[in-house]
Amino acid sequence: xxxxxxxxxxxxxxxxxPPVVPLMPEVQPEIPQNAEVPLAPAGMQxxxxxxxxxLLYERxxxxxxxxxxxxxxxxxxxxxxxxxxxxxxFMRLTEQEKVLCASFAxxxxxxxxxxxxxxxxxxTTMSWQDFVTKFRTMYYNRxxxxxxxxxxxxxxxxxxxxxxxxxxxxxxxxxxxxxxxxEIEKVK
Numbered sequence: 786x787x788x789x790x791x792x793x794x795x796x797x798x799x800x801x802x803p804p805v806v807p808l809m810p811e812v813q814p815e816i817p818q819n820a821e822v823p824l825a826p827a828g829m830q831x832x833x834x835x836x837x838x839x840l841l842y843e844r845x846x847x848x849x850x851x852x853x854x855x856x857x858x859x860x861x862x863x864x865x866x867x868x869x870x871x872x873x874x875f876m877r878l879t880e881q882e883k884v885l886c887a888s889f890a891x892x893x894x895x896x897x898x899x900x901x902x903x904x905x906x907x908x909t910t911m912s913w914q915d916f917v918t919k920f921r922t923m924y925y926n927r928x929x930x931x932x933x934x935x936x937x938x939x940x941x942x943x944x945x946x947x948x949x950x951x952x953x954x955x956x957x958x959x960x961x962x963x964x965x966x967x968e969i970e971k972v973k
Contacts, residue, residue, distance in 0.1 A: 842886070848875070848876070851865050852890050852891075853890055853895050854895060859925040863959055879882040880912040881910070884916045925960065930960060933959075
């Protein structure tokens with residue numbers, strides 16, 4: 786009859802434990818060191834499992850990404866987009882994962898807009914730049930942009946401090962990059 790070990794028995798010293806027997810070379814698969822194993826054929830899009838999407842959402846949510854409901858002010862829309870972009874860059878996501886995570890931050894009217902975009906196009910293949918272009922086209926109100934472009938071209942320091950004027954310049958310049966093509970032109 787097998788005797789059960791007593792609870793207060795002490796395990797043998799490490800030097801008395803039998804060594805682990807390594808696998809024989811003929812049993813081990815022949816895989817070269819640092820071999821790259823392709824996960825899918827080149828050019829084939831593989832949809833990640835839902836568990837991955839859940840984990841992405843949780844990480845994105847913990848980063849406290851701002852929600853976007855669709856303000857009419859293009860500067861506010863651009864600020865939200867930049868805040869989301871910073872988080873997505875930090876998370877080191879693929880293009881499609883960026884789109885997926887950013888779509889989590891869309892609420893109310895913007896969510897409805899996004900659902901319309903998804904009905905017209907497969908969002909799983911959309912690049913981040915495509916998303917940004919569609920977002921800016923929709924949420925940078927043309928009339929407000931025109932007013933802000935006029936404000937930008939006529940910007941004067943006036944009663945603002947230098948720092949306030951620089952801040953206003955930078956805000957407006959973000960919305961009219963075609964008016965300030967490069968850093969050298971900004972200085973002029």
